[in-house]
Amino acid sequence: MVVSKSDLIKFFNSIQSEYEVYVPHKTEREVDDLVFKKFDPEKDFVLDKYRTVDPVRALFYMPSETVLPPSAKSKKRIIAGVKNCDLMGLAVLDDALLKDNFVEPNYKIWRENSYIISCDCTGALPTCHCILLDNNPYPVEKEGEVLYDINLSPVDDKYIITIGSKKGEELAEKLKEVCTLSSVTDNDKEIREANRAEVLKKVRDINADFTPDRNYDVITENKEAATWKELCNECVQCGACTNICPTCYCLILNDESTNEEFKKVRSWDSCQLVGYAEVAGGGTPREHKWETFRNRYQCKHNFMKFNFDKLGCTGCGRCISACPAEIDLREVIQSLQEV
Ligand code: SF4
Ligand code: SF4
Ligand code: SF4
Numbered sequence: 001m002v003v004s005k006s007d008l009i010k011f012f013n014s015i016q017s018e019y020e021v022y023v024p025h026k027t028e029r030e031v032d033d034l035v036f037k038k039f040d041p042e043k044d045f046v047l048d049k050y051r052t053v054d055p056v057r058a059l060f061y062m063p064s065e066t067v068l069p070p071s072a073k074s075k076k077r078i079i080a081g082v083k084n085c086d087l088m089g090l091a092v093l094d095d096a097l098l099k100d101n102f103v104e105p106n107y108k109i110w111r112e113n114s115y116i117i118s119c120d121c122t123g124a125l126p127t128c129h130c131i132l133l134d135n136n137p138y139p140v141e142k143e144g145e146v147l148y149d150i151n152l153s154p155v156d157d158k159y160i161i162t163i164g165s166k167k168g169e170e171l172a173e174k175l176k177e178v179c180t181l182s183s184v185t186d187n188d189k190e191i192r193e194a195n196r197a198e199v200l201k202k203v204r205d206i207n208a209d210f211t212p213d214r215n216y217d218v219i220t221e222n223k224e225a226a227t228w229k230e231l232c233n234e235c236v237q238c239g240a241c242t243n244i245c246p247t248c249y250c251l252i253l254n255d256e257s258t259n260e261e262f263k264k265v266r267s268w269d270s271c272q273l274v275g276y277a278e279v280a281g282g283g284t285p286r287e288h289k290w291e292t293f294r295n296r297y298q299c300k301h302n303f304m305k306f307n308f309d310k311l312g313c314t315g316c317g318r319c320i321s322a323c324p325a326e327i328d329l330r331e332v333i334q335s336l337q338e339v
Contacts, residue, residue: 001172001181001184002155002158002160002161002181002182002184003159003161003179003181004157004158004180005157007179007180007181008179010178011174011178011179012039012041012078012080013039013041014178015174015178016039018076019075019076019078019115020038020075020076020077021039021077021078021080022038022039022077022078022080023036023046023080023081024052024081025037025044025045026044026046032125034046034049034050034051034081035053035054036052036059036079045081046081047080047081047159048119048120048122048123048152048154049122049123050121050122050123050124050125050137051121051125052081052083052086053318053321054244055086055089055244055245055246055318056079056082056086056089056090056246057086057093057245057247057248059077059079059110059114060090060107060114061097061104061106061107061110061268062106063267063268064265064266064267065106066264066265067104067105067106067264067265068263070105070106072106072109072110072113073109075113076113076115077110077113077114078114078115078117078171079114079115079116080117080119082117082118082119082148083119084118084121084137084138084139084147084314085135085314085315085316086246087118087148088147088246088314089246089247089314089316090116090246091310092246092247092304092310092314093246093247095308095310096249096307096308104249104266115149115150115168115171116147116148116150117148117149117150117152117171118147118148118150118151119154120138120139120151120154120195120199121138121199122154122195122199123199124199124203124206125317125321126206127316127317127318127321128206128315128316128317129203129206129317129330130203130314130315130316131200131204132210132212132214132315132330133313135314135315136196136200137196137199137200137203138151138196138199139164141164146164146165147164148165148168149163149164149167149171150162150172151164153195153196155188155191155192156191158188160189160192161175207330210330210334214337215337216301216311216333217302218336219297219301219302219333219336227335227336228290228293231290231293231327231332231335232289232290232292232293232294234325234326234327235272235293235327236324236325237272237273237289238272239270239272239273240322240323241272241296241319241322241323241327242270242271242272243268243322244322245300245316245318246316246318247304250268250269250270250271250276251269252266252267252268252269253266271292271296271299272292272295276292297329297333299312300312301313301333
């Protein structure tokens with residue numbers, strides 16, 4: 001099926017009483033930056049291009065939320081324009097926050113009530129490096145796993161719709177009530193493949209200096225290497241790289257009480273902050289700055305791989321853009337491989 005952008009706007013407008021709709025918008029501050037905002041028929045939005053400044057995680061795992069009792073609202077949400085690097089991030093969070101014995105109640109509610117409409121990237125930022133992690137700048141089915149409910153592939157001023165789940169089928173039925181959908185032609189498919197090849201080349205060119213198919217075992221194998229001490233020199237331990245990452249979920253749980261109620265509040269924490277994991281008496285598992293710095297790389301590439309059989313880095317490049325010390329994760333890993 002194919003839908004025009006004007007029909008999509010009509011669709012988003014028509015369902016607002018039932019769903020909250022979030023779409024990427026340009027910011028007033030920086031023309032290149034995109035941020036998720038609630039759909040407003042008066043404001044233009046950008047479904048394609050590249051990732052937003054904040055990861056989609058921020059709509060599912062808020063900086064601070066009451067988890068007992070869970071504070072997540074139950075209204076249904078459509079989040080459109082999600083990029084593949086953020087879909088991969090949600091897949092990691094699903095493993096961490098919904099499985100086994102630990103279920104984060106708010107995340108579960110947000111996830112169940114949200115419909116994800118992803119979109120192929122049509123551009124890339126200088127920090128984008130999904131291809132180095134064997135990911136694509138557009139979602140594809142991997143080992144039978146589809147991470148979107150609906151995916152949109154831009155073709156001129158229209159989008160090819162690919163349905164990925166039961167929720168996607170549900171949305172498509174609603175789309176049909178409001179929009180005029182046409183069939184996908186061979187020409188549409190050819191344009192989609194050409195667009196995908198072009199953006200893939202763009203991301204490859206951006207990362208021409210870096211080696212794909214990396215051996216991430218070196219991060220732990222070289223864990224005592226003097227290199228770490230050099231690499232962490234410029235780090236000011238601000239935690240920006242973890243706060244902006246689509247797969248970070250470290251938390252701190254506080255008890256709060258008033259005369260009326262008792263509640264538990266979960267807030268983001270960061271392994272990069274001084275005092276993280278410190279225990280009473282001042283004991284800490286990572287005494288030196290270089291150990292703290294190294295932990296993020298180990299967590300993303302070794303620990304998460306071990307725990308979830310997935311890398312915890314999706315190649316979105318946000319930590320590189322956010323770092324005030326201009327530390328580039330790609331360079332850090334490459335230099336370790338050269339030790
Ligand atoms: S990292 Fe890849 S998927 Fe993510 S925005 Fe950049 S090009 Fe798109
Ligand atoms: S480690 Fe950096 S590049 Fe990798 S997913 Fe997190 S923010 Fe993105
Ligand atoms: S953003 Fe940069 S300076 Fe801040 S903690 Fe991360 S690596 Fe260190």
